[in-house]
Amino acid sequence: MSRASDPLIRKKDGSGDALSYYVINRVITRWTKRHLGVRLTPHKLRHAYGRQCMDLGVDIRIIAEALGHESLESTKIYTQVSFQRTRRIAELFGSSGKLK
Numbered sequence: 001m002s003r004a005s006d007p008l009i010r011k012k013d014g015s016g017d018a019l020s021y022y023v024i025n026r027v028i029t030r031w032t033k034r035h036l037g038v039r040l041t042p043h044k045l046r047h048a049y050g051r052q053c054m055d056l057g058v059d060i061r062i063i064a065e066a067l068g069h070e071s072l073e074s075t076k077i078y079t080q081v082s083f084q085r086t087r088r089i090a091e092l093f094g095s096s097g098k099l100k
Contacts, residue, residue: 007019060072060075
């Protein structure tokens with residue numbers, strides 16, 4: 001039976017120990033560079049996930065829980081980023097509703 005504190009990604013040596021952040025970071029960075037042509041880190045992917053959830057209208061409390069934030073203050077940055085992105089898109093169309 002697994003517990004919430006059990007590591008999500010474990011070593012293959014049978015010890016059950018978690019992989020270090022350094023190893024996970026290196027694997028993801030190399031894989032994304034090789035297969036996607038862009039260098040992504042777990043941190044960048046985490047922020048992209050939070051931003052995408054906000055853009056889709058997911059409740060901020062759910063996003064905070066998914067990202068492991070203890071307070072909503074840490075999650076509020078996604079609200080601001082989402083608002084600025086929406087404003088830039090709206091400016092492209094102007095008041096006429098047609099693309100400038």
